Amino acid sequence: MTFIVAASMKDCAILAADRETFAVEAGASTATGNPARKITKTANGFITASGLVELLDPVKQRFAQGNPETIGEMLRIIEAEQEAFRRRHGYTSGTADWIAKTSWKLTLPMSIGGENTIISAAYDPASNGLLGISPGTAIFTFPDAVSESEQAIVTARINQTLAKEDVGVVISAIQASVEFLIAQGRPVSREIDFAIHTLSELAEFNTDGPGGFTG
Numbered sequence: 001m002t003f004i005v006a007a008s009m010k011d012c013a014i015l016a017a018d019r020e021t022f023a024v025e026a027g028a029s030t031a032t033g034n035p036a037r038k039i040t041k042t043a044n045g046f047i048t049a050s051g052l053v054e055l056l057d058p059v060k061q062r063f064a065q066g067n068p069e070t071i072g073e074m075l076r077i078i079e080a081e082q083e084a085f086r087r088r089h090g091y092t093s094g095t096a097d098w099i100a101k102t103s104w105k106l107t108l109p110m111s112i113g114g115e116n117t118i119i120s121a122a123y124d125p126a127s128n129g130l131l132g133i134s135p136g137t138a139i140f141t142f143p144d145a146v147s148e149s150e151q152a153i154v155t156a157r158i159n160q161t162l163a164k165e166d167v168g169v170v171i172s173a174i175q176a177s178v179e180f181l182i183a184q185g186r187p188v189s190r191e192i193d194f195a196i197h198t199l200s201e202l203a204e205f206n207t208d209g210p211g212g213f214t215g
Helices: 051-068 071-088 093-101 148-162 168-183
Strands: 002-009 012-018 022-025 029-030 039-043 045-050 105-113 115-124 127-134 136-141 192-198 202-207 211-213
Touching: 002 045, 002 105, 002 115, 002 148, 012 045, 012 105, 012 168, 022 211, 039 051, 045 051, 045 192, 045 202, 051 071, 071 093, 071 105, 071 127, 105 136, 115 136, 136 148, 148 168, 168 192
Parallel strands: 012 115
Antiparallel strands: 002 012, 002 136, 012 192, 022 029, 039 045, 045 105, 105 115, 115 127, 192 202, 202 211
């Protein structure tokens, strides 16, 4: 699975995703070393996910082309493509397993208490709903090989920096976390794609290692 960070801050939301891809055979996944961008930009935010490409790409394409504006529209797209995936595979038990493993994360504008803001959110397949991520917190997706203790280290490092409300500090913490996981021999690519969503801008850039950024 992809290493993904979805974070909410006071004035913006951040998505970060590495580019490693995996081949799945007999229930086991193996890193391929073939990089792929995994964050898709829409008119109203960004979306990314980890899971089976056959399930992910149709949703991303419909978000990019259809530009859903409401949460209801977004959920209907995800639900429709999940049903199409089930139908293609004859409603076998494996399709339900893959849908449950899929981890959708996105950014979107919201009005909270009469004030416009930007949040990160995650899709919850059990309720077919979006769970908003509170400002100052982040949620993560890790490759299967990452241990619980390693996940805890990364989670604590990034969540601690979010309190500083400094995008640059958060990005540096994500980079440092990637280097930590690579040092542990985990299948994470050094090149990370970032998406920053503010009330006035949808920005994208990537880094191929510590200190290296391109727009």
